[in-house]
Each structure stands twice: as C-alpha cells, then as structure tokens.
Amino acid sequence: MTETLPQLPAVPPLPMTELGPQAFAAVHALHGVVEEAAAAAGLEPPLLELVRLRCSQLNGCVYCVDLHTTAARKAGERDERLAQLVVWRESELFTPRERAALALAEAVTRLTDRAEGVRARRAASAVLSEPEAAFVAWAATVVNTYNRIAVTSRPVAAGTP
Numbered sequence: 001m002t003e004t005l006p007q008l009p010a011v012p013p014l015p016m017t018e019l020g021p022q023a024f025a026a027v028h029a030l031h032g033v034v035e036e037a038a039a040a041a042g043l044e045p046p047l048l049e050l051v052r053l054r055c056s057q058l059n060g061c062v063y064c065v066d067l068h069t070t071a072a073r074k075a076g077e078r079d080e081r082l083a084q085l086v087v088w089r090e091s092e093l094f095t096p097r098e099r100a101a102l103a104l105a106e107a108v109t110r111l112t113d114r115a116e117g118v119r120a121r122r123a124a125s126a127v128l129s130e131p132e133a134a135f136v137a138w139a140a141t142v143v144n145t146y147n148r149i150a151v152t153s154r155p156v157a158a159g160t161p
Contacts, residue, residue, distance in 0.1 A: 013153050027145055034138045041131035043139075046075040047098060051105040051136055052143040054085055058109045059147035063154075068143075100124040101136045108140035 017024040038048055049072035056064035069082055084091040088102050100123045107113070107120035124133040 016149050016153050024149070027142070027149070031142050031146075034135060034142050037131075038135035038139055041135045042129065043101075043132055043135055046072060046077050047101055048136075048139050049075050049077065050081075050085060050098060051101055051139050053082070054088070054102050055105055055109045055140050055143045056147055057086060058106065059144065059151065061147040061150050063150045064143065064147050097127045100127045100133075104128075104133060104136050105140040108137050109144055 035048075039045075049068055053065065053068035053072055056068055072082060073079070081091075081093045084093055085102075088094050088099065094102070100120075103116075103120040104124045107117040110116065121133070124136070128136065
C-alpha cells in the first residue's frame with residue numbers, strides 16, 4: 001500500500017536581498033576582497049571557478065551552477081573537465097593541486113565530517129601554499145554564502161516537503 005503525502009501549498013521566495021540589501025552588499029564586498037587576496041596568493045581564476053562550481057553543485061544551487069559553469073568556460077575551462085567535476089576523485093583530468101583545492105572546498109562545504117576536513121587540510125598543505133589554501137577556503141566560504149542566499153530566496157514548488 002502506497003501512502004500519499006498531503007499536497008503542500010507553494011511558498012513564495014524569501015526576499016533576502018530585497019529586505020537586507022546592506023547585508024547582501026557586505027557579502028558582495030567580501031567576495032571582492034577574497035578575489036583580490038586569492039589572486040595575490042597565486043590562485044588562478046580557472047581553479048577558483050572549479051572550487052565555486054563544486055561547492056554550488058554540492059549545495060544544489062541551480063543558479064550558481066549555471067553562473068560558475070559559464071565563468072569557468074570563460075576562464076578557459078574545457079567542457080570535458082566541467083562534465084567530470086562531479087566525479088573529480090575518479091577522474092584523471094584534475095591535477096594534484098586542483099584535487100587538493102577541491103577536497104578542501106568540499107570539506108568547507110560539508111562541515112559535518114571533521115575527519116574529511118583534517119584530511120583535506122593535510123592534502124592541501126602538500127601542494128598549496130598556506131595563503132593559497134586559506135583563500136581556497138575563503139572562496140568556498142563566500143560561494144557557500146551566495147548558494148544559501150540563492151537557494152533560500154527561490155520559490156518552493158507546491159507539494160515539496
């Protein structure tokens with residue numbers, strides 16, 4: 001016997017950016033500061049876009065996945081690598097440096113696995129300078145913030161639990 005769930009009404013978007021423009025401006029300003037510092041630390045734009053895209057994939061942010069896929073292409077990223085980003089651990093297309101950055105970004109995104117975070121920081125220290133690792137973590141933190149704003153601000157369809 002199949003149980004049917006009650007139909008829930010649609011929920012309008014939560015207008016976070018409209019109701020908190022100063023807060024959103026502060027997030028945007030933080031993004032700019034992190035961009036400058038990441039570049040000064042030696043992080044390449046394509047690597048940062050891979051980090052942002054992977055975090056957005058993990059967070060299920062459709063808007064940000066589209067945004068960072070486009071930005072990664074503009075930064076010179078190949079479609080083959082973009083398609084394999086979701087399985088980067090199994091793919092041979094990513095360098096040790098990229099793997100370390102992606103592992104660190106995932107650990108920042110999924111805070112519940114503390115052991116994953118320790119392993120990611122150890123791996124990062126083998127191939128990234130301390131400033132590079134710090135600004136990979138900052139880039140992940142900022143995009144995670146944007147993801148949460150975008151996901152929370154979109155409408156929820158009727159029937160979604």
